[in-house]
Amino acid sequence: MATTSVTNTLRTLHRHHQQLSDLHGRLEAGPRQVKACKLQLATAEASLAEILQRAKGLRMQADQKQLQLRSAEQKIVDLEGKRNACKTNREYQTLEEQIAADQMASRVLEDEILELLERADAAKAEAPAAEQLVSAARERLSGKEAVVSQEKSEIEGELTRVGASLAEAEGELAADVRSTYDRVVRGKGADGLAAVEGESCGGCFQKITGNMLSELILGRLVACRSCGRLLYSGDTRSSAEDA
Numbered sequence: 378m379a380t381t382s383v384t385n386t387l388r389t390l391h392r393h394h395q396q397l398s399d400l401h402g403r404l405e406a407g408p409r410q411v412k413a414c415k416l417q418l419a420t421a422e423a424s425l426a427e428i429l430q431r432a433k434g435l436r437m438q439a440d441q442k443q444l445q446l447r448s449a450e451q452k453i454v455d456l457e458g459k460r461n462a463c464k465t466n467r468e469y470q471t472l473e474e475q476i477a478a479d480q481m482a483s484r485v486l487e488d489e490i491l492e493l494l495e496r497a498d499a500a501k502a503e504a505p506a507a508e509q510l511v512s513a514a515r516e517r518l519s520g521k522e523a524v525v526s527q528e529k530s531e532i533e534g535e536l537t538r539v540g541a542s543l544a545e546a547e548g549e550l551a552a553d554v555r556s557t558y559d560r561v562v563r564g565k566g567a568d569g570l571a572a573v574e575g576e577s578c579g580g581c582f583q584k585i586t587g588n589m590l591s592e593l594i595l596g597r598l599v600a601c602r603s604c605g606r607l608l609y610s611g612d613t614r615s616s617a618e619d620a
Protein backbone atom coordinates (compact mmCIF):
# COMPACT_ATOMS: atom_id res chain seq x y z
CA MET A 378 0.00 0.00 0.00
CA ALA A 379 1.30 3.45 -0.92
CA THR A 380 2.61 5.83 1.73
CA THR A 381 -0.01 8.50 1.33
CA SER A 382 -2.73 5.91 1.07
CA VAL A 383 -2.27 4.45 4.59
CA THR A 384 -1.91 7.82 6.22
CA ASN A 385 -4.80 9.26 4.21
CA THR A 386 -7.02 6.32 5.03
CA LEU A 387 -6.23 6.63 8.74
CA ARG A 388 -6.97 10.35 8.55
CA THR A 389 -10.30 9.65 6.87
CA LEU A 390 -11.08 6.92 9.41
CA HIS A 391 -10.25 9.28 12.27
CA ARG A 392 -12.58 11.91 10.85
CA HIS A 393 -15.39 9.37 10.52
CA HIS A 394 -14.84 8.09 14.07
CA GLN A 395 -14.95 11.66 15.37
CA GLN A 396 -18.15 12.30 13.41
CA LEU A 397 -19.69 9.12 14.84
CA SER A 398 -18.65 10.07 18.36
CA ASP A 399 -20.14 13.56 17.89
CA LEU A 400 -23.38 12.10 16.48
CA HIS A 401 -23.68 9.64 19.38
CA GLY A 402 -23.12 12.54 21.79
CA ARG A 403 -25.93 14.53 20.15
CA LEU A 404 -28.18 11.46 20.15
CA GLU A 405 -27.67 11.05 23.90
CA ALA A 406 -28.09 14.78 24.61
CA GLY A 407 -31.68 14.80 23.27
CA PRO A 408 -33.26 12.58 25.94
CA ARG A 409 -31.31 14.46 28.64
CA GLN A 410 -32.81 17.77 27.44
CA VAL A 411 -36.30 16.22 27.38
CA LYS A 412 -35.75 14.91 30.91
CA ALA A 413 -34.74 18.40 32.11
CA CYS A 414 -37.95 19.84 30.60
CA LYS A 415 -40.02 17.14 32.31
CA LEU A 416 -38.40 18.02 35.62
CA GLN A 417 -39.25 21.72 35.12
CA LEU A 418 -42.86 20.78 34.37
CA ALA A 419 -43.08 18.55 37.45
CA THR A 420 -41.69 21.37 39.62
CA ALA A 421 -44.21 23.87 38.22
CA GLU A 422 -47.07 21.39 38.72
CA ALA A 423 -45.99 20.71 42.30
CA SER A 424 -45.89 24.44 43.02
CA LEU A 425 -49.42 24.92 41.61
CA ALA A 426 -50.72 21.93 43.57
CA GLU A 427 -49.23 23.35 46.78
CA ILE A 428 -50.98 26.71 46.21
CA LEU A 429 -54.36 25.06 45.51
CA GLN A 430 -53.95 22.75 48.50
CA ARG A 431 -53.09 25.69 50.76
CA ALA A 432 -56.12 27.70 49.57
CA LYS A 433 -58.36 24.68 50.09
CA GLY A 434 -56.98 24.08 53.59
CA LEU A 435 -57.61 27.70 54.62
CA ARG A 436 -61.15 27.60 53.25
CA MET A 437 -61.83 24.37 55.16
CA GLN A 438 -60.59 25.95 58.39
CA ALA A 439 -62.90 28.91 57.72
CA ASP A 440 -65.84 26.52 57.11
CA GLN A 441 -65.16 24.73 60.42
CA LYS A 442 -65.13 28.02 62.27
CA GLN A 443 -68.38 29.00 60.51
CA LEU A 444 -69.99 25.88 61.99
CA GLN A 445 -68.62 26.74 65.43
CA LEU A 446 -69.96 30.28 65.04
CA ARG A 447 -73.42 29.04 64.07
CA SER A 448 -73.67 26.78 67.13
CA ALA A 449 -72.32 29.57 69.36
CA GLU A 450 -74.98 31.91 67.98
CA GLN A 451 -77.65 29.28 68.61
CA LYS A 452 -76.35 28.94 72.19
CA ILE A 453 -76.73 32.71 72.65
CA VAL A 454 -80.31 32.55 71.39
CA ASP A 455 -81.01 29.76 73.91
CA LEU A 456 -79.42 31.76 76.73
CA GLU A 457 -81.45 34.81 75.77
CA GLY A 458 -84.60 32.65 76.00
CA LYS A 459 -83.59 31.45 79.45
CA ARG A 460 -82.74 34.96 80.54
CA ASN A 461 -86.12 36.27 79.43
CA ALA A 462 -87.86 33.48 81.33
CA CYS A 463 -85.81 33.63 84.52
CA LYS A 464 -87.31 34.38 87.86
CA THR A 465 -84.59 36.03 89.93
CA ASN A 466 -82.46 39.07 89.47
CA ARG A 467 -79.31 37.10 90.27
CA GLU A 468 -80.10 34.47 87.68
CA TYR A 469 -80.82 37.25 85.14
CA GLN A 470 -77.48 38.87 85.92
CA THR A 471 -75.55 35.60 85.55
CA LEU A 472 -77.19 34.82 82.19
CA GLU A 473 -76.59 38.39 81.00
CA GLU A 474 -72.86 38.04 81.77
CA GLN A 475 -72.66 34.65 80.05
CA ILE A 476 -74.39 36.05 76.96
CA ALA A 477 -71.98 39.01 76.85
CA ALA A 478 -68.98 36.65 77.14
CA ASP A 479 -70.35 34.38 74.40
CA GLN A 480 -71.02 37.35 72.13
CA MET A 481 -67.43 38.46 72.64
CA ALA A 482 -66.20 34.98 71.76
CA SER A 483 -68.38 34.98 68.63
CA ARG A 484 -66.92 38.29 67.48
CA VAL A 485 -63.41 36.85 67.87
CA LEU A 486 -64.52 33.83 65.84
CA GLU A 487 -65.95 36.13 63.14
CA ASP A 488 -62.62 37.97 62.91
CA GLU A 489 -60.76 34.68 62.62
CA ILE A 490 -63.12 33.51 59.85
CA LEU A 491 -62.62 36.78 57.97
CA GLU A 492 -58.85 36.46 58.24
CA LEU A 493 -58.90 32.84 57.04
CA LEU A 494 -61.08 33.77 54.05
CA GLU A 495 -58.72 36.64 53.18
CA ARG A 496 -55.74 34.31 53.35
CA ALA A 497 -57.58 31.72 51.22
CA ASP A 498 -58.30 34.41 48.61
CA ALA A 499 -54.68 35.56 48.65
CA ALA A 500 -53.51 31.97 48.13
CA LYS A 501 -56.01 31.51 45.32
CA ALA A 502 -54.72 34.71 43.68
CA GLU A 503 -51.29 33.07 43.34
CA ALA A 504 -52.79 30.28 41.23
CA PRO A 505 -53.08 32.00 37.81
CA ALA A 506 -49.35 32.84 37.70
CA ALA A 507 -48.49 29.28 38.77
CA GLU A 508 -50.86 27.92 36.10
CA GLN A 509 -49.07 30.03 33.51
CA LEU A 510 -45.73 28.56 34.57
CA VAL A 511 -47.21 25.07 34.21
CA SER A 512 -48.54 25.69 30.71
CA ALA A 513 -45.28 27.38 29.66
CA ALA A 514 -43.31 24.37 30.95
CA ARG A 515 -45.72 22.01 29.19
CA GLU A 516 -45.25 23.91 25.90
CA ARG A 517 -41.47 23.87 26.30
CA LEU A 518 -41.57 20.12 26.88
CA SER A 519 -43.68 19.32 23.85
CA GLY A 520 -41.56 21.68 21.70
CA LYS A 521 -38.38 20.01 22.92
CA GLU A 522 -39.83 16.53 22.35
CA ALA A 523 -40.71 17.46 18.77
CA VAL A 524 -37.24 18.91 18.08
CA VAL A 525 -35.44 15.97 19.68
CA SER A 526 -37.56 13.45 17.78
CA GLN A 527 -36.89 15.29 14.50
CA GLU A 528 -33.15 15.50 15.25
CA LYS A 529 -33.09 11.83 16.25
CA SER A 530 -34.15 10.69 12.80
CA GLU A 531 -31.70 13.11 11.18
CA ILE A 532 -28.86 11.92 13.41
CA GLU A 533 -29.72 8.28 12.80
CA GLY A 534 -29.62 8.97 9.05
CA GLU A 535 -26.22 10.60 9.48
CA LEU A 536 -24.98 7.67 11.57
CA THR A 537 -25.96 5.27 8.80
CA ARG A 538 -24.26 7.43 6.18
CA VAL A 539 -21.03 7.94 8.17
CA GLY A 540 -21.04 4.28 9.24
CA ALA A 541 -21.12 3.26 5.57
CA SER A 542 -18.26 5.66 4.73
CA LEU A 543 -16.30 4.27 7.68
CA ALA A 544 -16.80 0.69 6.52
CA GLU A 545 -15.73 1.67 3.01
CA ALA A 546 -12.55 3.33 4.28
CA GLU A 547 -11.80 0.37 6.57
CA GLY A 548 -12.03 -1.85 3.49
CA GLU A 549 -9.06 0.04 2.04
CA LEU A 550 -6.73 -1.10 4.86
CA ALA A 551 -4.36 -3.95 4.18
CA ALA A 552 -5.12 -7.08 6.22
CA ASP A 553 -2.16 -6.72 8.66
CA VAL A 554 -2.92 -3.03 9.24
CA ARG A 555 -6.60 -3.84 9.58
CA SER A 556 -6.15 -6.31 12.42
CA THR A 557 -4.11 -3.81 14.47
CA TYR A 558 -6.56 -1.04 13.63
CA ASP A 559 -9.54 -3.21 14.68
CA ARG A 560 -7.94 -4.06 18.00
CA VAL A 561 -7.04 -0.45 18.85
CA VAL A 562 -10.29 1.11 17.65
CA ARG A 563 -12.47 -1.50 19.33
CA GLY A 564 -11.11 -0.36 22.69
CA LYS A 565 -10.70 3.36 22.08
CA GLY A 566 -12.98 4.45 19.24
CA ALA A 567 -12.01 7.87 17.87
CA ASP A 568 -9.30 8.09 20.56
CA GLY A 569 -7.52 5.18 18.89
CA LEU A 570 -6.20 7.47 16.16
CA ALA A 571 -4.20 10.70 16.14
CA ALA A 572 -2.49 13.02 13.69
CA VAL A 573 1.18 13.76 14.15
CA GLU A 574 1.45 17.45 14.96
CA GLY A 575 4.97 18.72 14.40
CA GLU A 576 6.96 15.91 16.00
CA SER A 577 4.38 15.01 18.61
CA CYS A 578 1.39 12.72 18.93
CA GLY A 579 -1.74 14.84 18.44
CA GLY A 580 -3.54 12.74 21.05
CA CYS A 581 -1.23 12.85 24.06
CA PHE A 582 1.27 15.49 22.84
CA GLN A 583 4.28 13.33 23.67
CA LYS A 584 7.21 13.74 21.30
CA ILE A 585 7.70 10.86 18.89
CA THR A 586 11.10 9.57 17.77
CA GLY A 587 12.78 10.32 14.47
CA ASN A 588 12.66 6.62 13.75
CA MET A 589 8.90 6.62 14.15
CA LEU A 590 8.63 9.60 11.83
CA SER A 591 10.68 7.73 9.20
CA GLU A 592 8.48 4.68 9.56
CA LEU A 593 5.44 6.88 9.09
CA ILE A 594 6.92 8.41 5.95
CA LEU A 595 7.60 4.92 4.65
CA GLY A 596 3.90 4.16 5.02
CA ARG A 597 4.24 1.75 7.95
CA LEU A 598 1.72 1.54 10.69
CA VAL A 599 3.06 3.44 13.73
CA ALA A 600 1.49 3.53 17.18
CA CYS A 601 2.31 6.22 19.75
CA ARG A 602 4.48 4.56 22.44
CA SER A 603 2.93 6.72 25.10
CA CYS A 604 -0.81 6.44 24.44
CA GLY A 605 -1.08 3.67 21.85
CA ARG A 606 -2.93 5.75 19.27
CA LEU A 607 -2.31 4.85 15.64
CA LEU A 608 -0.59 7.79 14.03
CA TYR A 609 -1.07 9.38 10.64
CA SER A 610 0.65 12.33 9.07
CA GLY A 611 -0.97 15.60 10.04
CA ASP A 612 0.63 17.27 7.06
CA THR A 613 -1.78 17.08 4.13
CA ARG A 614 0.20 19.27 1.75
CA SER A 615 2.06 16.37 0.15
CA SER A 616 -1.00 14.17 -0.22
CA ALA A 617 -4.35 14.40 -1.96
CA GLU A 618 -6.93 16.27 0.07
CA ASP A 619 -9.64 13.79 0.93
CA ALA A 620 -12.01 16.16 2.75
Ligand SMILES: [Zn+2]
Pocket residue numbers: 571578579580581582583601602603604605606
Ligand atom coordinates in the same frame (compact mmCIF):
# COMPACT_ATOMS: atom_id res chain seq x y z
ZN1 LIG B 1 0.12 9.56 22.02
